[in-house]
Amino acid sequence: MANDVEDILGTAAAWRAGGRQVALATVVTTWGSSPRPVGSQLVVDDKGIFLGSVSGGCIEGAVIQEAKEVMRGGAPRTLEFGVSNEQAWEVGLACGGKVRVFVERVE
Numbered sequence: 001m002a003n004d005v006e007d008i009l010g011t012a013a014a015w016r017a018g019g020r021q022v023a024l025a026t027v028v029t030t031w032g033s034s035p036r037p038v039g040s041q042l043v044v045d046d047k048g049i050f051l052g053s054v055s056g057g058c059i060e061g062a063v064i065q066e067a068k069e070v071m072r073g074g075a076p077r078t079l080e081f082g083v084s085n086e087q088a089w090e091v092g093l094a095c096g097g098k099v100r101v102f103v104e105r106v107e
Contacts, residue, residue: 008042022045023071024043029098059099
């Protein structure tokens, strides 16, 4: 699936209009070798269905879990993954770079 901003935002709006809880994750900064560029987005619903990509797959599971927490009433949050982050190794971001992802609930 394409990671076109209009597709991601359009999907988020359609899912929300359909009564789903929705969160949006956006790559806000990168450093070094990063799988996806700044501005890449992923939309996820309360059942874990998602569209888009913030990492080419290596950290998406962790981002989706955080998105579910945000949908349950948690505050928006910024997630950081990099080779110095133990969780990054666990989720597979061993590419030598860093990525920061902002996760927010779609109202």
